[in-house]
Amino acid sequence: MRTLASTLLTLSTAALTMLAAPQAQAQSSSPTLVPAQSELGFTSKQMGVPVDGHFKRFDAHLNFDPKKPDTGSVSFSIDLGSVTLGDPQFDTELAKPEWFDSKKQAQASFQSKSIKALGAGKFEVSGKLSIKGQQRDVVVPVSLSQNGSLTTAVGSFVLKRLEFKIGDGDWSDTSMVANEVQVKFKLNFNGIAKL
Amino acid sequence: MNTPISTAPARYGALAMALHWVLALGIVCAFLVGWYMSDLPLSPMRLKLFNWHKWAGITILALSGFRLLWRLIKRPPADVPMPIWQARAAHAVHWLLYLSFFAVPLAGWAYSSAAGFRVVWFGVLPLPNLVPIDKALAEQLKELHSLLAWGLAGLVALHVAGALKHQFIDKDGLIQRMLPGR
Numbered sequence: 001m002r003t004l005a006s007t008l009l010t011l012s013t014a015a016l017t018m019l020a021a022p023q024a025q026a027q028s029s030s031p032t033l034v035p036a037q038s039e040l041g042f043t044s045k046q047m048g049v050p051v052d053g054h055f056k057r058f059d060a061h062l063n064f065d066p067k068k069p070d071t072g073s074v075s076f077s078i079d080l081g082s083v084t085l086g087d088p089q090f091d092t093e094l095a096k097p098e099w100f101d102s103k104k105q106a107q108a109s110f111q112s113k114s115i116k117a118l119g120a121g122k123f124e125v126s127g128k129l130s131i132k133g134q135q136r137d138v139v140v141p142v143s144l145s146q147n148g149s150l151t152t153a154v155g156s157f158v159l160k161r162l163e164f165k166i167g168d169g170d171w172s173d174t175s176m177v178a179n180e181v182q183v184k185f186k187l188n189f190n191g192i193a194k195l
Numbered sequence: 196m197n198t199p200i201s202t203a204p205a206r207y208g209a210l211a212m213a214l215h216w217v218l219a220l221g222i223v224c225a226f227l228v229g230w231y232m233s234d235l236p237l238s239p240m241r242l243k244l245f246n247w248h249k250w251a252g253i254t255i256l257a258l259s260g261f262r263l264l265w266r267l268i269k270r271p272p273a274d275v276p277m278p279i280w281q282a283r284a285a286h287a288v289h290w291l292l293y294l295s296f297f298a299v300p301l302a303g304w305a306y307s308s309a310a311g312f313r314v315v316w317f318g319v320l321p322l323p324n325l326v327p328i329d330k331a332l333a334e335q336l337k338e339l340h341s342l343l344a345w346g347l348a349g350l351v352a353l354h355v356a357g358a359l360k361h362q363f364i365d366k367d368g369l370i371q372r373m374l375p376g377r
Binding site for chain 1: 239242243246310317319328330
């Protein structure tokens with residue numbers, strides 16, 4: 001009796017698992033960021049000298065169907081405290097209120113309003129960027145390419161740091177640190193349908 | 196022995212003289228700024244001083260290259276009479292000075308490269324990175340640059356001491372070789 005019951009249990013569990021398996025293997029409706037293979041960085045100019053930095057912690061949420069790009073949306077959150085210029089002295093400075101004010105306003109965010117397909121894997125993402133309580137509309141060109149299950153999104157845009165009060169007070173002198181900062185990213189996502 | 200004006204020692208040429216004094220001033224200023232700036236906390240002033248110091252250093256490097264070339268084309272005037280060991284010591288100091296004119300700024304340039312700061316001359320001309328970015332190497336090059344700079348300072352002190360000795364003790368008019376006049 002017990003053997004029959006346990007056999008039935010095993011069989012039904014197996015059946016349920018088999019039914020469930022195809023769904024687990026199906027395309028998830030929400031793509032996921034692969035943080036270990038993604039980079040978000042920037043280049044600023046100090047008296048003409050390019051200085052590179054990047055954020056170690058950020059997250060992205062993406063709803064995207066390549067066949068209907070204009071229905072897609074993307075949002076970002078960036079831990080400003082995770083910024084590094086590769087030099088501890090600079091990193092300590094960047095946490096200060098004149099710069100990112102990371103102790104009080106640690107999160108920066110981006111929320112898309114529209115995604116426009118330009119053809120050949122190129123898209124234009126328009127949305128609102130919020131940093132340090134300041135909000136600005138930005139338009140970011142993005143190129144997508146696929147390799148197996150991984151989709152890579154690459155792009156860059158120019159951010160005007162003074163619009164977000166990044167580098168305030170003494171540091172607002174743009175001959176010291178230029179206003180234009182080149183932001184660049186390479187993001188890898190799982191689960192985007194074939195382009 | 197006092198040297199009458201009519202038989203004053205032969206002089207360096209005008210270009211050599213100009214290079215000597217312009218570079219002497221530049222080197223002294225770059226050294227003092229370098230010494231002062233290295234302990235400053237991060238601020239716009241520190242950034243300015245670091246960049247001016249690097250721009251001065253590269254300018255000194257370039258002018259020293261030209262100066263060396265010129266010295267090889269137009270040889271310096273003959274020595275004033277002095278014991279052989281003194282002449283040899285003076286020449287040794289001069290050649291070590293020339294070596295320093297290149298070694299000090301090159302070490303500084305390499306230090307900047309290793310630290311991840313490309314040298315952009317006067318903020319407009321990017322110079323190649325001499326070495327790849329490497330924090331440990333940057334620390335070593337910082338020490339090397341500092342050591343060589345102090346070595347240069349020591350050589351300058353010897354050079355000035357020698358010139359003053361000739362002027363006030365030997366009274367052989369040697370300094371006139373590097374000063375304009377008839």
